[in-house]
Amino acid sequence: MEGYVPNSISDWNHKNGSGGCVSNRLGLLKCGDGDGFVKVARVKYPDTSIGALSKSGMSAKECEQECLRNCSCTAYLSTENEGPVDCLTWYDDLMDIKMYTEIGQDLYVRVNATVLAANARRSEGFLERRRMLAIPILSAVLALVLIIMLACWWRKKNRNTKGIDFVEAEELVEKQRHPELQFFDLDTIVAATDHFSRVNELGHGGFGSVYKGQLPNEQKVAVKRLSQTSGQGIEEFKNEVALIARLQHRNLVKLLGCCIKGEERMLVLEYMPNKSLNSFLFDNTRRSFLDWEKRFEIINGIARGILYLHQDSRLRIIHRDLKTSNILLDAEMNPKISDFGMARIFHRDQLQDKTSRIVGTYGYMSPEYAVFGRFSMKSDVFSFGIIMLEIVSGRKNNDSDLEDPSMNLIGRVWELWGKGRALDIVDSTLKSYQPNEVMRCIQVALLCVQEDSKDRPAMSAIVFMLSGESSPPLPKHPAFVYRRDSGIDVDPLLPNRSYSINDLTITTMEAR
CATH class of the missing domain: 3.30.200.20 (Phosphorylase Kinase; domain 1)
Structure with a gap:
């Protein structure tokens, strides 16, 4: 950022920024001697768990003055009219800042008078150059568009419609x-x-x-x-x-x-007349049509379908995008897995694969896949565990209406499981159910979402456990249990929203 240089140029050039940055010679602060702030646009603001002070009821100008009065203040962020917290100020190192292209907040970083003046000159020069270049750039863009349109017209005109591409x-x-x-x-x-x-x-x-x-x-x-x-x-x-x-x-x-x-x-x-499972589960009116008996049948049907993909078909298929919206329901409400556009074929002796092109849906992706791009049959098992919890509870994994808005569905179930109150998560629209079956489903779901993929059971074992033919073991700690005090998973400006909420399938995810 303005006024800072890498602490280790060698490490920085090798893509290792763990050493952080320090003020350069021109950027050394002289408190009260013309200090000011440079805006860093569209960023995930620094970690608020260390040295951050929140204040409310302050305008943007008041927030700036609040930081300027304290020589230890390194940056501020004003969220006037955007959330419950109006001013955030930092009095320590600025940790974990990420830059985005379209989203994020504007962070104001403290610099001395020299850096502030240099930044102002660059901004004025940039605006002048932008005005001077606007006309030729616009002309070039229009010319390029015209060339592309002519090329498309020519290609279409000369295409042999009887040919095969x-x-x-x-x-x-x-x-x-x-x-x-x-x-x-x-x-x-x-x-x-x-x-x-x-x-x-x-x-x-x-x-x-x-x-x-x-x-x-x-x-x-x-x-x-x-x-x-x-x-x-x-x-x-x-x-x-x-x-x-x-x-x-x-x-x-x-x-x-x-x-x-x-x-x-x-x-x-x-054609599937009853559309997708999520159109029932997450609709306040329609989910009452799914009694426990039907939900249990749906869980078992999905499990048998995944088992067929993993083990019983001629191919070994990893779906990679299992979620309630990809579970369709026929006229008798039987579940059918759909949308194999993201699926991958494994050799019979292949256990896992790795990709740099992450596909799937936030909230259903296993940790090893979302973070490292490693996927296997256990990735589908994790997704199935999430689906089971959503069927039992009638809530999305990233539901913001849970009693504790800083915790997702996995975290809530895990907390209740530890207290011996796991049945509290059951959908309130279920008038009657079999407690033993529900507890078995919750326990198997927690086994499916365990953090270490090696601890998750195979689909063959899951089918046996669901049928009651074998007793499920006790689950270990699950993955993705969000808490407000973690400092990274919950936005203090949007306390009811998790960074991992997304209902859409993604086809490419870059490192965050």
Whole structure:
């Protein structure tokens, strides 16, 4: 930051910043001699657990003066009109600052008069240069856009519509491997979905949208249409075609066929009239339709589906994105696992793999996968444990409506388990249930979300434990138990929100 240099240039050049930074020669503070503040925009502010003092009822100017009056104050942050805390000031080292591109708060770091003046000159020069460069840059951008538009028009004009592009060729190879996979023509799909009518839209995500359709033989289907503007999707589409066509199980959504025409890529799946599990669990009205008997059947059905993927199918599949929104319910409320775009195939003797492209959903991702990119069958086991806790409680893992807003669902269940009151987490809409079955599910779920992946049971053992054929052992400490006083997992400005809340599937996660 302004006025600071790395404490060890050598370590810094080797991407090791653990030594921190110190004031440079020009940046040494002289208290009261023209000190001021330089704004560092869009950052995760420093660790508030060390040397941080919070004050309320202060304006931004008052917050600045509060810090300026104390020679030990190194930085301040004003959140006027944004939260319950109006002013944060730091009186110690500034630890754990992260810069973002779009989100974050503005931090004001104290510097001496020399650095303050140099920063002001740079800001004025930047504004002047920006004004001078605006016109030529704008002209260049417009010219580039025009060139791209002309290139696209020329490509479209000269495309041989009878030819087959690279992706189509690959899909035809897949068809030869799987002759049972049906290829639908585009006109059939357009007619079945009433020209992709909004009325028939069942949902949408990063890949595109899903539509309800009816084929000429009156069979109802779900059409998953890849968006042409999607940043993801092509690889996920090919992955789903390659995988689902080979998988047949009553607890997996069945792939009926696909449609490839020009830029269009679509999957035709069996229609699930009751949509996804989360549309019942997290709806205050609809979750009452799920009594304990049905919830227990759903838990066992999901477990059997995952066991088939891990052990009983011709392939060993790691799903990598198991969550309640990817569990669909048929007309009889039987669960079926869907969305295999993120799945990976393992060799029979392969135990784990590693990737730099993290995919999945916050709140369902195992710690070793979210942090280090390592995934295995135990990653799916962790996700299944979260799903079990959500089915039992009717609450999301990152639910902010828990009695203690600084704790997520895992932490709340673990706390109640230690007190012998685990049944307190049971969904209040359940009028009757089998306490032994519920306790067994809670205990198995806690085994699934243990921090060390080696401690988590395999899906075969989980199915046995759920059936009552074997007794589950006592669980060890789970992963991701958030507390307000941890200083990193809970935002003091947003005390009811955890950094790990997200309902959307992500396809790339960079280090934080």
